[in-house]
Amino acid sequence: MNTKESKYFQKLGTKIKQLREEKEIDQKSFAFDCEIGRTQLYMIEKGRTNPRLLTLIKIADGLDMSISELLKS
Template identity: 80%
Template sequence: MKFGIVNTKEQQYFEKLGARIKQLREEKDLDQKTFAFDCEIGRTQLYMIENGKTNPRLLTLIKIAKGLELSLHELLKVS
């Protein structure tokens, strides 16, 4: 079990969400450290989210969405 992620389906969702956040960040040519600072979250926290190793809090996801200039709804759309 990883960081409160209960089952494989949830784990897969957080891995896909993290990969999406990383891809969107890189498309904007933002390095992890700068982006984390701009979003007022820790770089290690962003690393953990981008690698699907944590279940991010809602406030953290709101900050990331704002940093990526997306709505929270758009950010959470993971296929």
């Protein structure tokens, strides 16, 4: 990943973590509900990975929002 991509993934991860915490859902439970691995969720929230579209759709569904709302700056 280049620096610009890395910053985008960090920003997205921070947003996902913030939204999850606002709903008072712990990481393990949220990952289970979204049918993704807890380690995968951790890596996404830390901005250390490029999540697949299907994974982002599952996360958006888990947060009760559309994928476009999740990706909006």
